[in-house]
Amino acid sequence: MTGPLTLRQKQSKFALMFAALLHQTDIMGYSVTLGEGYRSPEEAQRLAGLGKGIVNSLHCLRMAHDINLFKEGAYLTKSEDYEPLGIWWESQGGSWGGRFTRQDGNHFSLEHDNRK
Numbered sequence: 001m002t003g004p005l006t007l008r009q010k011q012s013k014f015a016l017m018f019a020a021l022l023h024q025t026d027i028m029g030y031s032v033t034l035g036e037g038y039r040s041p042e043e044a045q046r047l048a049g050l051g052k053g054i055v056n057s058l059h060c061l062r063m064a065h066d067i068n069l070f071k072e073g074a075y076l077t078k079s080e081d082y083e084p085l086g087i088w089w090e091s092q093g094g095s096w097g098g099r100f101t102r103q104d105g106n107h108f109s110l111e112h113d114n115r116k
Helices: 007-027 041-049 079-091
Strands: 031-034 064-071 074-076 107-109
Touching: 007 031, 007 064, 007 079, 007 107, 064 079
Parallel strands: none
Antiparallel strands: 031 064, 064 074, 064 107
């Protein structure tokens, strides 16, 4: 019997998707370092209070990760810098933070409970 994926199954799916994302950065000619992965609920609350995140962040569920992109040694900081990779990520079924109301271009997640 099959049905909706459990959170744990989605976490495994996200981990494999994220590994492919890291490989894709290399294919597209970027260098990458890892940003924030897991975020405690307390940290999510603190950041939300500062206007720098949301309380129900998918980082708390290990369903989101931030990356830092570099091109020819330069650190890319604008959401639009991440767009080619974001479009690729979306084509794989993920959610890209560059589409959020408050753009977060280095954020890559997998939707869970209607959260991106």
